[in-house]
Amino acid sequence: MTDRQVRVTFAPGGRVVHVPEGEKVMEAAAQAGLTLQTPCGGGGVCGKCRIQVTSGACPATEAERKLLTAEQLQAGWRLACQTAICGEMAVTVPHTSLFADGQQIVTAARPATEVAPAVRKVFVRLPAPRLSDGAADLARLEQQLGPLEADLPTLAALPHLLREGGFSGTAVVADGRLIDFEPGDTTQQCLGAAVDLGTTTLAAVLLDLRSGGELAVASAVNPQTRFGDDVLSRIKHAASPGGLEQLRQTAAAAVDELIDRLCAQAAVARGSIYEVVLAGNTTMQHLLCGVDVAALGEIPFVPPVTAGVMLRASELGLAIHPRGAAYVFPCIGGFVGGDTVAGILSTQLAELPGPVLLVDIGTNGEIVLACDGAIEAASTAAGPAFEGARISCGMRATDGAVERVVFEGDVHCGVIGDRPPVGLCGSGLIDLAAGLLEAGIVTPQGRLLPREELPAELPAALAERVERDTGGQVRFRIGPKSTAQPPIALTQADVRQLQLATAAIRAGVSILLRRAGVASTDLKAVLVAGGFGSFIRRSHAQRIGLLPEGLDHRRIRYVGNTSLAGAKWALLSTRLRKQAEDLARRTRHVELSTDGGFQETFVESMIFPASA
């Protein structure tokens, strides 16, 4: 790879991305919001990520020659995980290579390494009882399945169910509990759901618990946002009369609705889902469980529970199988929750050659440093600026959002959905800020210069975009001039919000690195997580200081929604679930506010990096 950026156009959709020469098409596609199927983990083995190069040179690799025919190769078919970008190119992604409706949900590239879930279904043919073999119904099942526990409703129904099927049928066991005995052989239908409980976005995936295969994905805005857009405002609302129950019900109903959509997509019945695994930040998890979160809102921010919690899904108000299970992820601390544990798990962070950093950029930013077997984690209140809130023209990364801003003499915008721009989403905000800094329109101190103070060499097209609003405040307009309504623009206040959000992440990273005696340039890898993380330009994120500067940006890797990925892993494997518990205990929680240097570091981090 070189530092040369080349342009890649993706069809269908026409999205354009600029990526370093030498990068794999897979990663460029992810930047374009297209998540490809990678059941083999990008090893060039499964052939599921095939794409067609419609323009541009692209020699085939050995792996591609094995998996594709000469005709296919001739027609430009390649594997996205194998093909490196060696010049401007156009790529068509067939529907079959896409990870379901992957635009909003980005799962980790790493697939689960094993399928050995807590739920198992076993078809049995039991000997019918005789006078000489009067073993109890449950004991008769245990003779084939090993020791079982059973809830009262299952026990109450068991005698009837066993006899109805002539002592033949399918036992459903979840975490050692017999939860049903189904007529006939239903072992083919054994499903589970993994859920990422984000502060702003909920995402869920339906899994086949036999193969580990993904059957459906869905996401939705967390409707709790109407009670506040960050965790502290939710905690405050929970303290109001009836507030906690209101938040609990809102979250439960939203997750339940996601499960409905998963079932509709895959055309399966809810009753075939036997377990749900949920990962989210500490506050979201507790709110879903209806647990008092008042203490999370006050110093010293103590969570009620950090251990993983095994429940009946019905206790959470989730209508899967009536006696289905729910597992809520273990947490690390008050603001470092199950989503971070899931991230450490699904990236196998502690096993990577280190030091290595995991940064999950969300409304709450989480930062994890793994170094010589030690894992330290911190959280920092980035706020929802990167998700479009608190920015005057901010919006989520949906249709109409400016998600990419290119400075080339003037400003050129990429808009999601190829329609007139409506606002600015997080990745667009970062591009814009990086461009303004580089052009000298915003100073390292974050001052948006008025037109009269702009650098003399600035292209006129850019200079003309610096305006004053009717109140006399300076703004940088990115949309066309409009008289009907205020234009899409970045204000001085927006830059301040961005500084606060960026500084929060940056200070957290600095402190974790300083504590461990690691320079940012020593980092072997920086893994950027979060649905958001997949759409930002790494060099631009470095330019504004959001990601460590001075580090070869090729060491920065997108790992997608690691919270959802970790939830999937824990759903598919009890061993990995156990590992999550171990990781949660093993990770040291660094409370940034108790670090003597935090305030100073935070203030320093408010200054954007000097031009590279």
Next chain:
Amino acid sequence: MTDRQVRVTFAPGGRVVHVPEGEKVMEAAAQAGLTLQTPCGGGGVCGKCRIQVTSGACPATEAERKLLTAEQLQAGWRLACQTAICGEMAVTVPHTSLFADGQQIVTAARPATEVAPAVRKVFVRLPAPRLSDGAADLARLEQQLGPLEADLPTLAALPHLLREGGFSGTAVVADGRLIDFEPGDTTQQCLGAAVDLGTTTLAAVLLDLRSGGELAVASAVNPQTRFGDDVLSRIKHAASPGGLEQLRQTAAAAVDELIDRLCAQAAVARGSIYEVVLAGNTTMQHLLCGVDVAALGEIPFVPPVTAGVMLRASELGLAIHPRGAAYVFPCIGGFVGGDTVAGILSTQLAELPGPVLLVDIGTNGEIVLACDGAIEAASTAAGPAFEGARISCGMRATDGAVERVVFEGDVHCGVIGDRPPVGLCGSGLIDLAAGLLEAGIVTPQGRLLPREELPAELPAALAERVERDTGGQVRFRIGPKSTAQPPIALTQADVRQLQLATAAIRAGVSILLRRAGVASTDLKAVLVAGGFGSFIRRSHAQRIGLLPEGLDHRRIRYVGNTSLAGAKWALLSTRLRKQAEDLARRTRHVELSTDGGFQETFVESMIFPASA
């Protein structure tokens, strides 16, 4: 001891019993319905069973000299467990030596050997969280208490409860589950209830789980009797629409009412009871749990569950502590249930020098033989004759019941409550039948002879009691002649009922002995259990064949309500609860109906033993 029977009168109450010379006052008192406190197990160590001998010679033993002063000894004070009866005597039992309201409930003489219950309360003073110590609430508790599980409602309330008490208070842990955190130090109040679920009678005891002490006892007729007086009729009713739920609710409400009475007696709140342990026959246990019992009513009589079941008490509809636990005893087979396991446990049957037999005489008779480490158990449908049902003048052992019949030239009756007799209870029935057999009024074949066939040497007073009713049927009248209403009398049909009930037990005993190659005279002990068992005269029970003939009747011991005793043990000790599970698995269930010789043995057992 000799075979000479001597008369002992007990005050208060004036009840008279005839016991073999040399027997301990303790056992004579038990026969008189007075259960004395024996925390030391009758070892002459605790001095709790002191009584006053008001008439009759009675030399003091060494143990008594140690525990009583010279003045006390002089005034006739003795220990009931030490003093042997050496002639007619009168004894006053002080209230303080009585086991609560022991008349109806007779608990095992053996107290629980240890107090290490599943419920523990621990007063803790936790360090308040600080920024430098941000452990989660549950983890903070675990630092002092070890690993805990917790239900959702407990987790939901924990943050508030901890902070309300300034991180000081009493943790309540039941079977490793944190079920509450109470303000202040409430460790003094830690209660549990043990319940015997009899087909006919329910009995319960309230225990202090710190000391093992009994705080209250209560009993009641099982209101399920209105749906049938034996288990088969209940099973039949359960199969009718809504029948199972009706039976479940009826049982739950009755147990709940018993718990109410226990709480009222001890003046404690229901919320201080944290666990209930229940033992009953297989059908009763399943009905209380609302589990389908249809299969128990059909060959091969397979129970749904034989393992012990751990539940929330609320699932059973029992209102103790809202998150309190309930443990339902393990069973052995379809008609050998938790009550038998409790009996094997509380008598430590398998540890006694053997062979040894345990006979629980109830509506369902259970027989257990322990021999050389092997335990075999069988059940036999004795029917409710010994509990007063299916006998023309039958009644339960309550006020007005003839509970003792003495043949001395004529018939003399002892009536419970010193009031005019109303009917005949089980022990009176056995006395009466034994007397009639001995006098030759009833033949070994069970024929009640008409007056014209009576032996010539029969006292006239007895002969006059043989009458014919208005239908010409022969009967033996025990009450005075009455013109107003039919007299209390035994009919030919009553004798047949008695034969059936006795033969059922006797055939079961015979078959178990035969299988093990043990002669009845080899038995080192016969333990007679059941509330009922404490009131029968052993030699009379032998005379009618209910208990093994030819065996020195001093080897027959009353062990009281061993079902309730076992439930207490399992409540007080997790080790003993575990032992109950082991015993249930270890005991071999002998299905009498599959024994080739059962029918023949049963028919043979219908013949009363020949005179000794």
